[in-house]
Amino acid sequence: MCTTIGSLRARLHEHPLASDAALGAVLAGAAVPYAYAASLLGGPAPPREPDALSLTLIVTGCLSPVLRRSRPFLALTLVCLAQVTLAATGQSASLLWLAALVLVYSIAAHRGLAVSLGAPALALTAHLASAVPSDRLGDVRTHLLTTVLTVTVWITGRSVRLRRAYQAELRDRDRRMERAREADRRAARAEERSRIARELHDVVAHHVSVMTVQAAAARRVLAADPDRAGEALSAIENLGRTAMAEMRDIVGVLRTDTAPAERTPQPGVEEIPALVDQMREAGLHTQLWIEGERGRLSPGVDLAAYRLVQEALTNSLRHAGPQARAWVTVRHGPGELAVQVEDDGRGPEAGDPDAEPAGHGLVGIRERVALYGGLLRIGPRPGGGFEVNARFPLKETR
CATH class of the missing domain: 3.30.565.10 (Histidine kinase-like ATPase, C-terminal domain)
Known part of the structure; x- marks a missing residue:
C-alpha cells in the first residue's frame, strides 16, 4: 500500500499538469450539481436556477486550477470575475470560492511575497463585491469566516514556499560541502602521493648509490679477484631488480616537491x-x-x-x-x-x-x-x- 502511494506521488510530481487537470475536473464535476442544489435549497432567497451562461462560468472557473502553476494570477482573476458576474445576475457561484482558495494557495506557494500579497486582497475584494447585489454586506460572520479561510490558506502556502526554499538551501549547501570535501580529499591524496613519491625516491636513490659503489668495486677487482667481482655483480643485479620493482609501483604518482631528498634509508x-x-x-x-x-x-x-x-x-x-x-x-x-x-x-x-x-x-x-x-x-x-x-x-x- 505504501509503495503504491509512493509511486502515485512520484507520477504526480513528474506530471504536475495532469494532477492540476484532475483537480479542476473534480471541482467542475461537483460544482454543477451544487449549483442546482443551491437554487433548490438556498433558503428564503434562493439564487436563480443556473442557465447555460452561469454553468459555463462555473465550469470555466472550476477548471482554472489547470493554470495554477503557469498563470495563477490570471486564473484567480477569471474566478473572481465569474463570482462577481454570477452574483450580479442572481445566480449561485457554486464552488468557485473553493477554486479561489486553491489559487490563493498556489500563488502564495509559488510566487514572491510582494506578488502573493495581491492574491488574498483580490479574492476578498471579489467576495465583498459579490455580496453587494444580494444585500449581504452586513453578514459579518460570513465575511469573517471567508477572511479567516483565505488568510489561513495564504499562510499555509507561504509556509510551504519557505520550507521548500529552506530545503533547497540545505541541498545546495550539502552539494557545496561535498564539493569542498572532495577537493580536500583530492588535495590530501595529492599531498600524500607527493610524500610517498619523495620517500620512495629516497629508497631508489639509496639503491642506485649502493649499486654505483658495487660497480666501482667490481671494476677494480675484476682482473685480480673474479669471484669477488661476481659477488658484486650479483648484488648489483638484485639491487637493480628491487629498484625496478619500486619504480613500477610508483608509476602514476607525480612528485611536486623538487627539494633534494636525503640519501639515507627510510625506517621500516x-x-x-x-x-x-x-x-x-x-x-x-x-x-x-x-x-x-x-x-x-x-x-x-x-x-x-x-x-x-x-x-x-x-x-x-x-x-x-x-x-x-x-x-x-x-x-x-x-x-x-x-x-x-x-x-x-x-x-x-x-x-x-x-x-x-x-x-x-x-x-x-x-x-x-x-x-x-x-x-x-x-x-x-x-x-x-x-x-x-x-x-x-x-x-x-x-
Whole structure:
C-alpha cells in the first residue's frame, strides 16, 4: 500500500499538469450539481436556477486550477470575475470560492511575497463585491469566516514556499560541502602521493648509490679477484631488480616537491620497537607483538608498514584518552605481512580541535596500502576503541 502511494506521488510530481487537470475536473464535476442544489435549497432567497451562461462560468472557473502553476494570477482573476458576474445576475457561484482558495494557495506557494500579497486582497475584494447585489454586506460572520479561510490558506502556502526554499538551501549547501570535501580529499591524496613519491625516491636513490659503489668495486677487482667481482655483480643485479620493482609501483604518482631528498634509508618494520618505545615515553601504554619469521620485504612495503603503525599510534595518542592502551601486532606470514594496531580509547570527540574531519591521516594510510595492492580495514573495535588492520601481499624478488 505504501509503495503504491509512493509511486502515485512520484507520477504526480513528474506530471504536475495532469494532477492540476484532475483537480479542476473534480471541482467542475461537483460544482454543477451544487449549483442546482443551491437554487433548490438556498433558503428564503434562493439564487436563480443556473442557465447555460452561469454553468459555463462555473465550469470555466472550476477548471482554472489547470493554470495554477503557469498563470495563477490570471486564473484567480477569471474566478473572481465569474463570482462577481454570477452574483450580479442572481445566480449561485457554486464552488468557485473553493477554486479561489486553491489559487490563493498556489500563488502564495509559488510566487514572491510582494506578488502573493495581491492574491488574498483580490479574492476578498471579489467576495465583498459579490455580496453587494444580494444585500449581504452586513453578514459579518460570513465575511469573517471567508477572511479567516483565505488568510489561513495564504499562510499555509507561504509556509510551504519557505520550507521548500529552506530545503533547497540545505541541498545546495550539502552539494557545496561535498564539493569542498572532495577537493580536500583530492588535495590530501595529492599531498600524500607527493610524500610517498619523495620517500620512495629516497629508497631508489639509496639503491642506485649502493649499486654505483658495487660497480666501482667490481671494476677494480675484476682482473685480480673474479669471484669477488661476481659477488658484486650479483648484488648489483638484485639491487637493480628491487629498484625496478619500486619504480613500477610508483608509476602514476607525480612528485611536486623538487627539494633534494636525503640519501639515507627510510625506517621500516625493524624500527617499530623504537617507535613503540617513543609512544610509551609520550604516555600511551603500548604493547608490541611480532609473530612469525621476518622475510625479505621490499623497501616500499617496509616503509608503508612503519608509517601505518606510526599514524595509527599517533591517532591513538591524540584521541584515545589518557588511560587508553594500544596493541601493535606485526605478523609475518607466507606471502603476506599483516599489521594491526588497536586501542581501547574513546576516539575523537565532537568539537575536538585536534580532530581531522577530512581524515587526512586515514587518507594517507589508504593510499599507502592501496599502492602495494594491500587490504585495509579502519573502524571501531567490537569491544570499544579503534582498529587499523592492514595486509600487504609480498612479492618475491629474484
